[in-house]
Each structure stands twice: as C-alpha cells, then as structure tokens.
Amino acid sequence: MSAVPAAPPPASADGARAPLPTPPRDRAGWRVLPARIVAMCAVELQKLRHDRTELYTRAIQPALWLLIFGETFTRIRAIPTGGVPYIDYLAPGIIAQSAMFIAIFYGIQIIWERDSGVLTKLLVTPTPRAALVTGKAFAAGIKALIQAVVVIVIAALLGVAMTWNPLRLLGVAAAVIFGSAFFACLSVTIAGIVLTRDRLMGIGQAITMPLFFGSNALYPVAVMPDWLRAVSAVNPLSYQVDALRGLLLGTPAHLPLDFAVLVLAAGAGITAASSLLGRLAR
Template structure:
C-alpha cells in the first residue's frame, strides 16, 4: 500500500523551525542588565519567603511582644498621661512606634540567616552564579521587608482591636507598607553588614541585642523628640527608626509629619545599606 502524503507544514511551523536552527548556529543574545537584575531580585526574594511558608510559628511568636507593649505599656501610660502626645491618647501615639519596633526586631537579626547559609554551603553556591551580589543582598533585604510587613499587619489589627484610631485610607496604607519595607530593608542590610565584619553567629547575636534597644529608645517611638535631652535628640536625628516612626504616625494618625524627608532618608539609608552589605558579602565566603 502506498503511504499517505505528509500534510504540508504551516508558515508558523516553518518560522519556529528556522528559529530553532538559528539558536543552534548563533548563541542567544543575553538580556540587558537592567532587565535581568529586577528578575533575579524578585526570584531571590521569593526564595526567602518560601522559607516562611514552611514554619509560620515565627509570625505567631513575634506577635506576642508588640501585643504586650500595647496592652501593658500603652494602656498604663494612657492613664498616667505623663508624656505629651499632642492631644491624642498615648496608646494611639505608641502604636506606630511599636509597628516600627517589631519590624526592626525581625530585620536586625537577618545577618544570622546569611551566616547560617555560609556554614551550610548555600552562600558559596549563590556567589558563583552570575547573579550580582547587590541583587542577592537586595532580594534578602526586601524579603525581610515583606516579613516585617506581615508583622505590621498583625500589630495594626491588635491596635484596632484596642480602639486605636487608625486610618483605613488605601493610599495611606500603601504608604505605610512602603515605609515598613524600606525601614526593614535598611536594618536587615545593617545586620548583614555586621555579619560580614564579625563572621560569627554568636558575635552577631550579641551585637544585635546590644544595638536594638538603644536604637529603639533613641528614637521617637515612645516619646516626642522635644522632651529628650540634647544629646539624645542628636542621636534621634541620625537614627533611621525616628524617620520611620514619624512617617508612620503621619500616615496612620494624621499627625504633622515630614513625609518627603522621611521617605528620602529611608530610601537613602536602604541604598547605603545594600551597598555596604554587598561590599562585605565576599568576606563571609572566604
């Protein structure tokens, strides 16, 4: 029996065949760096967040401390009325500071994770890939920001249940998310920079514990800058946490704030943090 004639190929199939031959003869043109870098940052950020899906207990345990600050410290000082808050209840004044504090506490120990990756051999494998070190650090920094953002949502819900008069304007809440992510990105990069210097989890843990409370008490999270002694006011002006808290109060409570300055300082701090952590990353791999 004679074979049936083969069906003629379509024009699209011919073009696909030609493209396949072209790829065999000529290597594909690499994408421009400005297109590759965001994709790699997003991929690394997604990898970091996948770790959270395997163990959600961290979110629950970290919600205990901010809840205690609002329930005990906030309600007690609301009764005392010893701290001038511009006519708003002290627990309302405190809530944005606790949001910033809880986000900072998540980010400031992020360097421990990168040291663990060094010890497990994961970091060396990442550093031999074509991914720039800045993309690796940026991905981890913004993953810390997203984790902190989840924590901020928990604190906002607790504050709302306690009767704190927060705004629910979607645009302002979007600004709150941006502020939390930028602040956390800076503190996580600060932690990774310290990790690149001390090279040890134990040393990093000690330094992290030593600087978190001074950063917290040296900001406007608990009390206005105006009632601080002069030397503490000077520290507060160079403390990124103060700008984060100022922006959160302005967005969530509608109090007077310097939003443009706050955003600008946090963007600059995050950029400097990414630069410093990227430069020190190579010391961890030695």
C-alpha cells in the same frame, strides 16, 4: 574511519535551504537584575510556608507593649502627645519596633547559609551580589510587613483611631519595607565584619534597644535631652516612626524627608552589605 559528515539543513518547499536557528540573545543587565531580585526574595519567603512559628511568636511582644505599656501610660498621661491618646501615639512606634526586631538579626541567617555552603553556591552564580542582598533585604521587609499587619489589627481591636485610606496604607507598607531593608542590610554588614553568629547576636542585642529608645517611638523629640535629640536625628528608626505616625494617625510629619532618609539608608545598607558579602564566604 572517516568522520560522518553532518546532515545538511533541510530544504524548503521551493528547494532553498532553510536558515539555521539562532540562539536566543541574552537580556540586558537592567532587565535581568530585577528578575533576580524578585527570585531571591521569593526564595526567602518560601521558608514561611514551612515554618510560620516566627510570625506567631513575634506577635506576642508588640501585643504586650500595646496592652500593658500603652494602656497604662494612656491612663496616667505621663507623656505629652499633643492631645493624641498615648496608645494611639505608641502604635506606630511598636510597628517600627517589631519590624526592626525581625530585620536586625537577619545576618544570623546569612552566617548559617555560609556554614551550610548555601552562600558559596549563591556567590558563584551570575547573580550580582547587590541582587542577592537586595532580594534578602526586601524579603525581610515583607516579613516585617506581615508583622505590621498583625500589630495594626491588635491596635484596631484596642480602639486606636487609624486611617484606612488605601493610599496612606500603601505609604505605611513602603515605610515598613524600606526601614526593614535598611536594618536587614545593617545586620548583614555586621555579619560580614564579625563573621560568627555569637558575636552578631551579642552586637544585635546591644544595638536594638538603644536604637529603639533613641528614637521617637515612645516619646516626642521635644521632651528628649539635647544629646538624645542628636541621636534621634541620625537614627533611621525615628524617620520611619515619623512617617508611620503621620500616615496612620494624620499627625504632623515630614513625609518627603522621612522617605528620602529611608530610601537613602536602604541604598547605603545594600551597598555596604554587598561589599562585605564575599568576606563571609572566605
């Protein structure tokens, strides 16, 4: 049998042939990338709709730090804070601490996605690896931002004198998100090296407290020994705390330097995590 010829395109009212439809043109990469980052971030945040237990349980630890540690050291005045009540001085450090604790174990979720086959499916999509990592990193930042709101509310109830200037609060949100993005990418990078949840859990627990105590979250840099000052100078958490303290309390801060370090650290973290993401799926 001979093949049935294709029907000719319909003619217009004046007898001329109508032009054939043309397929939509692909959007340029610089337009697709932000949309895919937002999509990955939205997918991560959808998980909060099904289980909010993590947000509730993680609010307990910062509340205890403020209620017990902050109130006690405010009374004994053992740490010089330049005339600022210690609980006020401590509150930005606890915001940064709680945000870091959320992000630093984000690599466990990546390993779980590897074990369940989700990561392999994501890697075969046209979405660049940098977009996958960036979406997950900023989802961690938004989760940390929710935690920061909880800590700010607790601090306000305890009488901490904080600013409510919308522009300063926007800067607080940016500092929390960029800092959390770095620590989430650090966790994913470690996951790409160690490859197992047990090893990542052990390393995460081993580095969280040194990062916290090796920063200016609990005490000023001026009272640190020289070797700890050197650790604080290369610790991104110190710059995050400095920015939060300057924005929330109005204390002297180095905001341009703080945000430059946080943005560069987040960018370096995304680059490192993206380069090791494929190793997890092997």
